Amino acid sequence: MKTIDTLVKVFILLILLPIFITSIPTGPLHIMTVSGNSMEPVITANDIVVIIPAITQPAVGDIITYRPHFQSDEGASITHRVVGVVEEGYITKGDANELPDGIVAPGDVIGIMVFKIPFIGALVHFARTPVGFLTVVLFPSIILIIIEIREIIRLL
Template structure:
C-alpha cells in the first residue's frame, strides 16, 4: 500500500472516529469542545479539541476546566479558589480572567485533548448533515483517485513488459 493511500485511510478513519465521538460521548458525560484561541498554549493548541468530564465539577487548583460564559465555552486553568467561586487564567495570558467563575458555570474538568481536530469538529457540528456528507464524498473521491492511479500504473507496467 502506498504512503498516500495509508495516510488517507488513517485520516478518514480518524475523521470517522471523531464523528462517532462527537455523537456519543455527550451521552456518557464527556463534553467535546474545540480550542479556538491560543490562551492555553502550549498545553492546549489552537485548533485542538478537549474532552471534559462533566461529572467532575469540583476542580482543584491547577486543574484545567471548561466553563460557560453566556453562549461561549471557555477552557482555562483554575489558579485560585475564592468564596464566590474559582479564579481562572489562560496559561498564555498575562492576567487572570476578569470575573470569578461560579460552580454553576463549571461544565467539568478537562481529561485530555487531541491536536488539530477542532477545526474538523467545528465544521461537522455547524453543518452536521452537510459536514458528514462532505467527509464521505471526499473519502470516496480520495479512494477512487488512489484506485485510478494504481490502475494507470498497472497498465503502464503491462505496456512496458509487452514490448
C-alpha cells in the same frame, strides 16, 4: 483491489470519527474543539479536549471548562486553568493571558479537562463549513457507498 478498498475505508473512518465524536452527546463526557489560543502552549487552537464533570471541587492548577456569563451564545465555553479558589467560586486564567478572568461560579463549571487530542479540531472546524462538509463528510460517504455497492455486485 480489496486492499485498496480496505485502506480507503480505514482512511475515511479515521477522518469521520473525530467529526462524529465531537458532534454527538457522549453522556457525562464532553468532547470539545478549542478555537482560541489563551491556553497555549498546553492547549492550542484546533486541539480536542475531553472534559469530565467535576466530582470534587476543582483545585488550583486544574484546567476547567465553564460557561461564561458574558457570552450570548449558550453553547460557548471557556477552558482555563484554576489559579485561585474563593468563597464565590474559582479564579481562572488562560496560560497565555496576563490577567485572570473574573470569578467563575461553581454552577457554571462544566467539568475538568482529563486529556487532549492535538490538532484534530482543525478537521472538525473545517467539516462544519459547507465546503468542509462536502469534502470531509459527503464525498467520503459517497465513496464508501460506491465501494460497498461494487462489493455487493461482485458477490451476486
